Amino acid sequence: MSNxxxxxxxxxxxxxxxxxxxxKNIDTQYNWEAGEIIRVSKIRSIxxxxxxxxxxxxxxxxxxxxxxxxxxxxxSIASIEVFTKMFLYxxxxxxxxxxxxxxxx
Numbered sequence: 001m002s003n004x005x006x007x008x009x010x011x012x013x014x015x016x017x018x019x020x021x022x023x024k025n026i027d028t029q030y031n032w033e034a035g036e037i038i039r040v041s042k043i044r045s046i047x048x049x050x051x052x053x054x055x056x057x058x059x060x061x062x063x064x065x066x067x068x069x070x071x072x073x074x075x076s077i078a079s080i081e082v083f084t085k086m087f088l089y090x091x092x093x094x095x096x097x098x099x100x101x102x103x104x105x
Contacts, residue, residue: 045093049086057082 057078064074 042094045090045097048093049090052089053082053086056085 060081061074061078064077065071068074068077
């Protein structure tokens with residue numbers, strides 16, 4: 001019986017997340033309490049992708065420059081990988097959104 005109740009509760013939370021893009025825990029008293037709102041929107045994944053690409057591409061440029069000694073080569077390497085890894089990261093982020101391991105819903 002307990003498993004059935006948990007399943008129905010999880011389905012309800014999943015529907016709320018899919019409809020609104022976030023889940024609000026009705027059992028908490030204050031908005032600032034941990035777990036109050038969990039945002040899982042696609043736009044959040046896009047922002048995370050862009051901010052990570054800035055950091056990671058800078059790292060790739062610096063490493064490429066140290067290895068090759070040529071700024072033009074480092075720029076070429078960084079400019080190619082910025083696009084390939086941006087798509088890979090976004091796909092990875094959205095795939096993790098579907099994984100049920102260690103998440104509250």
